Amino acid sequence: MTASRSRSIAPASSLDACPVARTVDVIGDRWSLLIVRDAFDGVRRFGDFLRSLGVARSMLTTRLRTLVEAGILSAQPASDGTSYQEYVLTPQGRELFTLIVALRQWGEKYRFGERERHSTLIDTRTGKPLAELQPSTVDGQPVAPEHTQVVRPS
Amino acid sequence: MTASRSRSIAPASSLDACPVARTVDVIGDRWSLLIVRDAFDGVRRFGDFLRSLGVARSMLTTRLRTLVEAGILSAQPASDGTSYQEYVLTPQGRELFTLIVALRQWGEKYRFGERERHSTLIDTRTGKPLAELQPSTVDGQPVAPEHTQVVRPS
Numbered sequence: 001m002t003a004s005r006s007r008s009i010a011p012a013s014s015l016d017a018c019p020v021a022r023t024v025d026v027i028g029d030r031w032s033l034l035i036v037r038d039a040f041d042g043v044r045r046f047g048d049f050l051r052s053l054g055v056a057r058s059m060l061t062t063r064l065r066t067l068v069e070a071g072i073l074s075a076q077p078a079s080d081g082t083s084y085q086e087y088v089l090t091p092q093g094r095e096l097f098t099l100i101v102a103l104r105q106w107g108e109k110y111r112f113g114e115r116e117r118h119s120t121l122i123d124t125r126t127g128k129p130l131a132e133l134q135p136s137t138v139d140g141q142p143v144a145p146e147h148t149q150v151v152r153p154s
Numbered sequence: 155m156t157a158s159r160s161r162s163i164a165p166a167s168s169l170d171a172c173p174v175a176r177t178v179d180v181i182g183d184r185w186s187l188l189i190v191r192d193a194f195d196g197v198r199r200f201g202d203f204l205r206s207l208g209v210a211r212s213m214l215t216t217r218l219r220t221l222v223e224a225g226i227l228s229a230q231p232a233s234d235g236t237s238y239q240e241y242v243l244t245p246q247g248r249e250l251f252t253l254i255v256a257l258r259q260w261g262e263k264y265r266f267g268e269r270e271r272h273s274t275l276i277d278t279r280t281g282k283p284l285a286e287l288q289p290s291t292v293d294g295q296p297v298a299p300e301h302t303q304v305v306r307p308s
Contacts, residue, residue, distance in 0.1 A: 111177060
């Protein structure tokens with residue numbers, strides 16, 4: 001039991017040369033991804049995450065701690081001078097914006113029925129939705145998966 | 155126990171108007187994300203996923219079934235005429251490429267030490283890595299998270 005438990009906390013692939021695996025090791029679970037989503041939407045306090053997510057208190061505590069330890073969130077005193085603690089995205093946490101947008105755009109396309117409405121992410125300066133993210137070359141040409149290959153370090 | 159179990163299989167937010175939540179409901183776990191990563195790398199057979207991921211057989215069975223039910227993978231007879239079954243990305247599964255690239259690019263930047271080497275995703279036509287994904291307006295202007303807002307359906 002101990003071995004299996006410690007493995008689920010620090011998976012073997014955290015020493016993996018694959019960047020996908022390393023990201024997934026730190027944020028590859030439903031709650032962590034939704035906490036980060038909420039943080040982009042301005043949620044900062046434990047009680048507000050709790051209400052927004054409907055997550056168990058102990059689970060939220062664990063996930064927030066892991067995200068702070070991973071340098072994705074920082075815990076800081078409340079901005080209004082009260083004794084609350086606030087969880088705010090660090091610079092590297094803010095760079096997860098692209099990932100959250102990718103999750104959103106795939107969901108918009110494939111996880112809603114024709115007559116179902118979904119929330120939309122807009123650019124507040126224009127009121128328009130963002131463009132669809134598209135893997136591309138440095139010259140801006142779209143790249144399909146069959147034109148790519150993973151090269152392992154030699 | 156039953157209530158809590160069934161909730162973890164079909165989370166409340168599967169009826170959520172948030173596309174991020176709906177995507178996370180179907181693919182927001184470590185194994186599903188790594189299975190999809192492997193599928194892009196050409197892994198197709200149960201035994202090959204098993205070896206690549208070091209996942210428990212029962213876990214892999216469950217995750218593959220969920221990904222097939224969600225329309226992300228399709229199970230089909232082996233291309234070489236043997237009796238093996240192969241798991242292949244469907245068109246909507248292939249569209250998760252952007253998400254996998256986003257996971258990879260964040261990992262490359264933030265989950266490796268300075269002297270650590272990581273695998274690289276290259277365009278096979280040029281041998282060069284892909285450009286960094288960047289949320290942008292339809293006119294191609296970069297969009298930072300603070301210039302965005304989620305608008306819920308009215």
